[in-house]
Structures are given as structure tokens and as C-alpha cells.
Amino acid sequence: MQATVEIIKEAILEAEVLNNVDDLVNDISLSKQGCDSLDLVNVYMILEEKFGIKIPDEDLDQLLTINGIIEYLNARI
Amino acid sequence: MLSIKAIAGYVPSQRISNREKMSKFDLNDDFIENTIGVIEHARKASDEDTSDLCVSAFANLTQKVEVNVSDIDCCIVVTQNPDYKLPHTSAIVHKKLGLAKNCACFDISLGCSGYIYGLSTIMAFMQSNNLKNGLLFTADPYSKIIDEEDKNTALIFGDGATVTLINDEGNWQATGYDFGTDGNGYQDLICTDKLFMNGRSVFTFAASVIPSHIKNLMAKYSFEDIDIDKYILHQGSKYIVDTIRKRLKVDERKVPFVMYNYGNTVSSSIPLILEQELQNSDNKRLIATGFGVGLSWASVILEKIER
Numbered sequence: 001m002q003a004t005v006e007i008i009k010e011a012i013l014e015a016e017v018l019n020n021v022d023d024l025v026n027d028i029s030l031s032k033q034g035c036d037s038l039d040l041v042n043v044y045m046i047l048e049e050k051f052g053i054k055i056p057d058e059d060l061d062q063l064l065t066i067n068g069i070i071e072y073l074n075a076r077i
Numbered sequence: 078m079l080s081i082k083a084i085a086g087y088v089p090s091q092r093i094s095n096r097e098k099m100s101k102f103d104l105n106d107d108f109i110e111n112t113i114g115v116i117e118h119a120r121k122a123s124d125e126d127t128s129d130l131c132v133s134a135f136a137n138l139t140q141k142v143e144v145n146v147s148d149i150d151c152c153i154v155v156t157q158n159p160d161y162k163l164p165h166t167s168a169i170v171h172k173k174l175g176l177a178k179n180c181a182c183f184d185i186s187l188g189c190s191g192y193i194y195g196l197s198t199i200m201a202f203m204q205s206n207n208l209k210n211g212l213l214f215t216a217d218p219y220s221k222i223i224d225e226e227d228k229n230t231a232l233i234f235g236d237g238a239t240v241t242l243i244n245d246e247g248n249w250q251a252t253g254y255d256f257g258t259d260g261n262g263y264q265d266l267i268c269t270d271k272l273f274m275n276g277r278s279v280f281t282f283a284a285s286v287i288p289s290h291i292k293n294l295m296a297k298y299s300f301e302d303i304d305i306d307k308y309i310l311h312q313g314s315k316y317i318v319d320t321i322r323k324r325l326k327v328d329e330r331k332v333p334f335v336m337y338n339y340g341n342t343v344s345s346s347i348p349l350i351l352e353q354e355l356q357n358s359d360n361k362r363l364i365a366t367g368f369g370v371g372l373s374w375a376s377v378i379l380e381k382i383e384r
Contacts, residue, residue, distance in 0.1 A: 016323065038112060038280075038316055045281045057277060 001051065003073035008043075008066050011050065015042040026066040051077050079200050079211075080247030080382060084352040085138035087130060088237040088339045092117040095232050102228045109232075110337070114315025118235035118340030121218050126160045128169040130216040130238035135174055138240050144210075146175050151211035151243075152182045153199050155191035155344045157268075157370070158221045159184065170214065181208070188266070189311045189369025190256075191215060191344035192239075193377045197254050199243055211243040217343035224271040233314060234272075235340025239348035249355050253378040255294040257286070262372035282372050283317050288324040291366055294376050300362075302327055307354055309365040312336040312346040343369070351379075 001007075009021040017039040018024075024033055030040060044055055044063065053076055055063065063069045094117045095109045109116055121130060131154060138144060152174075154167040167182035176182075181202070187194050192215050199213045216238035225231050265278040291308070295301065308331055310318050315334055322332040333350050336342070342349060347365050354360055361381045368374040 041277045041280055042284070042320065044277075045284055048281070049285060057275075 001077065003047075003051070003070045003077070005066055005070065007050070008047070008069050011043050011046040014046055015039065017043060024066060029064040030066070031064065047073065053077065078245055078250065078382075079203055079243055080245060081249040081251075081351075081355065081379070082242040082244050082247035083138060083142045084239060084241045084348050084355065085134055085141055086237060086239045086345065086349045086352050087134040087137055088119045088235070088342070088349070089121045089125065089130070091120045091122065092338070093120050098232065102232065104232075110315075112314070112316050113232055114312075114318070114334060114337060115233055115235070115340045116337050118233070119237055119342070120220050121236040127154075127156055127158055127216045127218055127238075128160050128166050128173055130218060130236065131166070131170045131214040131240065132173045134214065134216070134238040134240040135170075135212070138242060142242060144242065147177050148210045149174075149176050149212055150180050150208040151199060151203050151206075152176060152180055152214070153185060153195055153202075153211070154214040154216060155185045155187060155195040156215070156217050157186050157188055158217050158219065166216070167214070181206070187373060188217065188343050188371070189313065189341075189346065190367035190371065190373040190375040191217070192347045193254065193365060193367045193375035194256070194373075195344070196241070196251055196377055197256075197375075200251060203243060209244060213241040213243060215239045215344040215348055217345065219272060219343060222268045222272045227271070227273075229274050229276045230272050233341045235336070235342050237339060237342035237345040237349060239345045239352070241348055248382050248384065249379050250382050251377050252380045253294065253298045254376065255290065255297065256375045257290060257373070259286070259372045265372060266370040279313075279369070279372075280317060280320075283313060283368050284320045284324065286372075287321050287366060287368050287374060290374055291325060291364060291376060294364065294378070298378060300378075305362055305364055306331070306360045307363045308332050309347055309350050309354065309363055311367045311369065312341055312350075313369065314341065355379075
């Protein structure tokens with residue numbers, strides 16, 4: 001399974017971080033679009049489960065935007 | 078048949094307000110109430126030690142049921158913050174309560190899963206040794222090890238203690254257990270000098286392991302959600318309890334969250350809720366689940382005995 005914008009947005013909805021993900025901008029950090037740090041931890045957990053990988057703490061600065069998350073995941077699956 | 082006769086809790090009266098820490102940690106009301114779910118946390122007096130918390134819980138127990146200390150033949154204390162490195166705190170409680178010399182005493186070193194492990198241990202120990210009246214204490218005052226400058230831990234934990242009286246006269250029976258450990262996470266919640274918690278790792282563990290653990294327990298005993306009146310989850314934080322509840326897909330009314338005014342009391346969080354819920358006549362079957370330091374987790378099914 002390849003990471004896509006839709007899958008990332010599904011994870012954000014599943015985590016109940018935001019009610020509407022349609023307007024999210026892919027290259028702006030999620031923290032500037034209404035996701036706090038705990039919300040992101042929840043999203044990362046769901047993605048770890050979906051993709052069967054472990055995201056180390058030291059890699060989190062690569063996963064700040066939707067594009068960053070997609071690039072990171074696709075390089076590791 | 079051994080059963081839970083009564084539970085009594087003790088929460089020290091002193092409170093530390095998280096609202097007074099808003100500027101220090103850049104907090105807001107929504108975060109305090111809806112994310113961590115701790116408006117204020119209980120703090121023991123400086124001259125109050127772990128064994129004293131147990132003694133105060135026992136004093137509250139004697140307000141509920143008659144207890145003859147000479148009849149107590151088993152006393153267990155669940156703690157990782159004992160009075161001393163040695164002896165075991167249960168021996169100090171033994172002295173302070175004036176328990177009999179034929180009373181078996183030992184401690185169990187576990188954190189937030191400790192009540193469930195303790196309940197299984199005391200039941201099995203009493204059963205195998207034909208003991209009649211046991212006291213299971215929980216008392217883990219994290220104020221001894223909190224770094225007040227660490228936002229990850231300084232806002233959450235509260236001091237408290239409980240005691241559960243076990244004998245054959247109670248109305249609640251433990252009918253099933255399930256246990257687990259992932260030692261790979263032992264460094265995620267650890268105390269060398271002060272408490273350290275990797276919040277992300279602990280959250281991920283709780284949110285990913287606990288829902289499937291509870292579902293597996295229910296499947297093991299052929300229970301569905303309709304068979305369970307309440308799920309008593311360890312009160313790690315509101316965000317953790319809410320996340321587990323949502324992943325279990327159970328009604329919010331079936332998952333109590335009560336620690337707003339005293340905080341996460343570690344192994345005491347579950348019995349503090351059970352103290353109320355076992356009195357609720359609507360409850361016939363409960364699942365209680367503890368999880369935390371270790372990483373360790375455990376669940377018990379409690380069923381009301383119709384006498």
C-alpha cells in the first residue's frame with residue numbers, strides 16, 4: 001500500500017482530530033492547521049498501524065506536513 | 078468463595094491546581110479539562126508516607142464495614158514508592174494497624190496495572206493457603222518522584238490509596254483475568270532519580286494494545302458489549318481514556334472518567350472508581366483494565382453474586 005493524501009486524511013478523520021479535512025493544505029504543517037502535538041501522536045499511531053512500521057521519535061520532524069508524511073512513509077514501505 | 082467485600086479509598090485533602098500552572102507550561106482550560114482531565118491533583122502531606130496513606134484508607138474502610146484486625150490473615154501492598162527500599166511497606170502497615178503475627182504480608186511492585194495483578198494474587202494466595210480475610214492496599218504517591226518542571230508528568234499524577242477487603246462474604250467475584258507485558262517499553266516510564274515518561278510511547282502503547290486486549294478478553298469469555306455494564310479503565314489521562322473508549326466503540330456512559338479533582342493515582346485509580354461502581358445496583362458485570370509502567374497491562378471481569 002502506497003501512502004496517499006486520501007489515506008493521511010482518513011487517518012486524521014479516524015483520530016477525530018478535525019471534522020473536515022477537505023481544506024487541508026498538503027505543504028503547510030498540520031500544527032498550523034488545527035492539529036496539536038497530541039493529535040499528531042494519535043495520527044502517527046494510526047499510520048503506524050496501517051503501514052505496519054514504527055516511526056522513531058527522532059524522525060518526527062520529517063512528518064510535519066501531509067506531503068512530508070507521504071514522502072516518509074513511501075520511502076519505508 | 079472469595080469475593081470483594083468492600084473497597085475504601087483515601088485521597089489527601091491538599092490539592093495542587095493546574096490552573097495555577099497555566100502560564101508556566103503554556104496551558105489553557107480546554108487542555109486541562111479535556112486533554113489531561115486533571116484540574117487539580119491531590120498531594121499528600123510532607124509527613125505522610127505511603128504506609129500512612131494505607132492506614133488512612135483502612136480507617137475509611139472501618140467506617141463502611143466492621144473489620145476485626147485480629148482476623149486479617151493476609152495483607153498485600155501494591156506500590157513502587159514504598160516508605161523505604163526495605164523493608165516491605167506491608168510490614169509497616171502490619172505494625173501500624175496492629176495486625177496479628179500469623180498474617181502474611183508482602184508487597185507487589187507494579188504501577189497502573191497493579192490493582193488487577195494484586196486482586197488475582199491475593200485471591201489465589203488466600204485460596205491456596207486457606208486464608209479467610211485479606212487486605213489488598215494500593216498506594217503509590219508519585220509526588221515523591223515528580224519533577225515539578227517536567228510538563229509531561231507534573232500535571233497528571235495525584236496521591237491516593239485504597240484498600241480492598243477480601244473474604245467470602247462479599248457481593249462481587251472475579252471471574253476472569255487477562256495479563257500482558259511488553260518489556261521493550263520499560264524505559265518509556267522510568268524513575269532513576271525523578272520520574273521520566275515518554276508521553277508519545279505510553280499513549281501509543283495504551284491506544285494500540287488496550288482496546289484489542291479488552292476485546293480478546295471479552296471473546297475469551299464469550300461476552301459482547303451488551304453483556305458489560307461498565308468498563309473501568311485506568312485513569313491515565315482523559316485523552317487516553319477517550320481514545321481507548323472510541324477504539325472500543327462503546328458508549329461514553331459506560332466508561333467513567335472521574336479524576337478531574339485528584340489526578341492519576343496510579344494503581345489506586347481503578348479501586349477508587351470501583352468503590353462507587355460496586356454500590357451501583359444497575360451494575361452486574363464490569364471489566365476493569367489497568368495499564369502503564371513496564372509496560373504492563375491487565376484486566377479482570379467482575380460479576381455480582383446473587384445471594
